[in-house]
Amino acid sequence: MDVRWLQDFLAVAETGNFTRAAERRNSSQAAFSRRIQSLEQWLGVALIDRSVFPTRLTAEGEQFRQHAGEILRQLLDARMEVAGKAATGREPVRIGLPYVLATAGLPRWWTGWAEDPRLTGSIVLGNIHDLVTDLSAGNLDLLICYHSDQQPILPDPKRFERTVVETDTLRPYASRTLGASLPGTAGRPLPLLMYSAGVYFARLVDLILDTAGEPVAGTRVLESDMADVLRDMALAGHGLAWLPDRTVAAGADPAGLVPAGGAAWTLPLTVVAFRDRTNRRRAVARLWARLVAQGA
Structure with missing residues (x-):
């Protein structure tokens, strides 16, 4: 038994995809598949149902998942x-x-x-x-x-x-010098500093925009996975960003950023x-x- 076999099996059980699981385990897909097969041979049962897509566990695989x-x-x-x-x-x-x-x-x-x-x-x-x-x-x-x-x-x-x-609050912030305020206007669209697709905060910002009640007049000028990057870019006057209050407070100049919208543009966290x-x-x-x- 190799501990990596268990880690590999749990990765494919979680992702339902051999390719993504191998990438997550920093392994080639061929080596990853061999280790899964070695685990199945050691147990004497098939753990993965390879006849369907997306990949799913067999009944024995589901049973072994908790033990693993x-x-x-x-x-x-x-x-x-x-x-x-x-x-x-x-x-x-x-x-x-x-x-x-x-x-x-x-x-x-x-x-x-x-x-x-x-x-x-x-x-x-x-x-x-x-x-x-x-x-x-x-x-x-x-x-x-x-x-x-x-x-x-x-x-x-x-x-x-x-x-x-x-508790915390996710709200829009912009630098005092930029003077941006939601929702913006067609004549002066707001520069928006947004989260990259797939990031948890990106889904939260989309939720805010969907429920705010009015559309934002703005242009995406930058995307990043990291709130700290968007905070520093907003502080430098490059646009408006949705940030947790505590991220703003932890920055180099908390007073340099001010809320750029009311309650409709915020979300409690x-x-x-x-x-x-x-x-x-x-x-x-x-x-x-x-x-x-x-x-x-």
């Missing part, structure tokens, strides 16, 4: 506890974060978390889809991310529990944390208790 996640999590937990505690005397916790919270949230939160002298963290950055996949595969102890009830993030609630850490209910590591339980208290 638990086996992998226990192996990784054991390795981290033995190696991490031996090296540092502390208990490492693997925390998945989108970049926007790694910069705007983590430095503040760590002040309270560090009161636990045994805690040390391993931060994994990524987009929401990849982080949820990592959480499902047992590669993370905790996932902390932005969440909107109108665009929910839904790891299996029977397996994963959730707690609200704090929560910051939520997820963990596997079966994860019984003591360090994870202690940090989870702090997150619950932080939200309360």
